[in-house]
Amino acid sequence: MDSQMELQYLAYKDKLDKGELDDLMTEYGDDVRRYAYAITKNREQAKDIAQEVFIRAYRGFGSFRGSSSVKTWLFSITRNLAINEMKSSYVRRIVLFEWVKPTGVGESAETAYLEEQSVREIRAAMMSLSVKLREVLLLTLEHGLTMPEIAGLLSVSEGTVKSRLHRARQAMDRKRKEMER
Amino acid sequence: MSDGSSAWEKRVKEGLFQEERFTDEMKLKVLEAIERRPRRIAGLWPRLAGTVAACLAALLLVVYWPSGSVDTARPQGAAAGAEKALTFQPLEARILTKGQTIYGSDPDILPGLSNKYSPLRNTGYVEQIPLTDIELIDKQEIPGFGTTLRYTLINNEDLPKSDKNGIIVYFGFVIEGFSKPGQLFHYGFGYLDGDDFSATRLFGQEVLKIDRQQCRIDGEACAFYVKKDKGGVSTFAEFDAATYERDLDGDGREEAIVATHKQNQIYIFKEEQGRLQWASVREALGAGNEDQLVYDEAAGLFEVYTPSTEQGDGVRIYAYTQDNKLAEVVQ
Numbered sequence A: 001m002d003s004q005m006e007l008q009y010l011a012y013k014d015k016l017d018k019g020e021l022d023d024l025m026t027e028y029g030d031d032v033r034r035y036a037y038a039i040t041k042n043r044e045q046a047k048d049i050a051q052e053v054f055i056r057a058y059r060g061f062g063s064f065r066g067s068s069s070v071k072t073w074l075f076s077i078t079r080n081l082a083i084n085e086m087k088s089s090y091v092r093r094i095v096l097f098e099w100v101k102p103t104g105v106g107e108s109a110e111t112a113y114l115e116e117q118s119v120r121e122i123r124a125a126m127m128s129l130s131v132k133l134r135e136v137l138l139l140t141l142e143h144g145l146t147m148p149e150i151a152g153l154l155s156v157s158e159g160t161v162k163s164r165l166h167r168a169r170q171a172m173d174r175k176r177k178e179m180e181r
Numbered sequence B: 001m002s003d004g005s006s007a008w009e010k011r012v013k014e015g016l017f018q019e020e021r022f023t024d025e026m027k028l029k030v031l032e033a034i035e036r037r038p039r040r041i042a043g044l045w046p047r048l049a050g051t052v053a054a055c056l057a058a059l060l061l062v063v064y065w066p067s068g069s070v071d072t073a074r075p076q077g078a079a080a081g082a083e084k085a086l087t088f089q090p091l092e093a094r095i096l097t098k099g100q101t102i103y104g105s106d107p108d109i110l111p112g113l114s115n116k117y118s119p120l121r122n123t124g125y126v127e128q129i130p131l132t133d134i135e136l137i138d139k140q141e142i143p144g145f146g147t148t149l150r151y152t153l154i155n156n157e158d159l160p161k162s163d164k165n166g167i168i169v170y171f172g173f174v175i176e177g178f179s180k181p182g183q184l185f186h187y188g189f190g191y192l193d194g195d196d197f198s199a200t201r202l203f204g205q206e207v208l209k210i211d212r213q214q215c216r217i218d219g220e221a222c223a224f225y226v227k228k229d230k231g232g233v234s235t236f237a238e239f240d241a242a243t244y245e246r247d248l249d250g251d252g253r254e255e256a257i258v259a260t261h262k263q264n265q266i267y268i269f270k271e272e273q274g275r276l277q278w279a280s281v282r283e284a285l286g287a288g289n290e291d292q293l294v295y296d297e298a299a300g301l302f303e304v305y306t307p308s309t310e311q312g313d314g315v316r317i318y319a320y321t322q323d324n325k326l327a328e329v330v331q
Helices: A003-012 A018-040 A043-059 A070-092 A105-111 A117-128 A131-141 A147-154 A158-180 B003-014 B024-039 B042-063 B281-285
Strands: B079-085 B128-130 B134-142 B146-153 B170-174 B183-189 B196-202 B205-212 B222-229 B232-239 B242-246 B255-259 B266-272 B275-280 B292-296 B301-305 B315-320 B325-329
Touching (some): A018 A043, A043 B024, A117 A158, A131 B003, A147 A158, B134 B196, B196 B242, B205 B232, B255 B292, B281 B325
Antiparallel strands (some): B079 B325, B128 B183, B205 B222
């Protein structure tokens, strides 16, 4: 039995204790932060969101009834928070025009960490996809969610997930080829 | 699947964002947050009745104080307990200038305060554009300041390309005596629903305050202060937390009282010749991690709530004195 399966027993509990919350953070913290990052493309936002996810999970644990996996449940909280944050980020920017971050500056700063050229290119291609396509691709490949799980998480049909996945793969192939020229 | 696609898919499966980790520090913050937040009011409510009564008494003192406005009057007569000195020190922070970008990854200037640069701005005057370049959505009179406008831009070849998207809602001002004829100050963009606009004073300067209670995902509010002078309109200051203005020390210049959601800090800022001095109320009062700090804006009092202890009633209230101390208000 792997640790993720072990944590499914939590479906039978009304509330978490701190030890169980710590276990959840250990098991799913990285995934939650990476998923938040995939949606927001902003490291600091993703960090804040990831912390808030576990605070909300702790407080609202009674709402988890095991109809989805713990991971999918945490991802659904992450997604709601990230989407709200993206809306409020837009709202928040009452800024002088010269303060507005020019397109592409954030990307070049992020890519500074990445030493390997191919990873940088794959990542750049991935992050240039629309959030709808990027999300299904990462949920499938990186996070290993099943088609029904993704459909449930995104509140769309499995057919829509398949269609988005197909288009995402095509777009990635196209972008990779363009980069190789 | 082609070899090319299998290569990139393999790399994605291995994880593209390995550096995005849920660190031990983040875990600690979550565990601290679940400890602190629910206790904020619920556990203290039985003791709040006394506090509310004390605050009302203090407020009455403020209202009926013999001289001065509400902003400058302080309930000093009620403060007769122990005094705690506030230590002001220069704020070591970069000043944002025109053309610089604020990055989310930059460090905060003080614990719990999300500003990345000094709250004082030096970004220059706001440009003016012709009123004929805008399509007005609505406007609001701000007594003592001018008129705020919400609008979209009409295509204009002189505008930067990024400004040509008609769905962006912009925000600016028309100020009699300051705006050029037929022009407006073109300030920024964003929906302003829920924001509170008011003319007020900060650091001895008349300003327009844009107060946003729901500003950040981490629960922080924020406040922008916009000033006008002979040169035009410019951003005077911005605090990334709930901010209040009050002349605490009676020198005729309003301090900024900044109450953060993160770490529950309260900072007091003074401005002297374009530089900020700051003091930590939490530090001055020796408040512990479990203690909850609250600034009572109406009464101008600082309150410390302590979770139930064997000894005490759990609530202490302090008033600011003219010699930069916090004096306990005896209940």
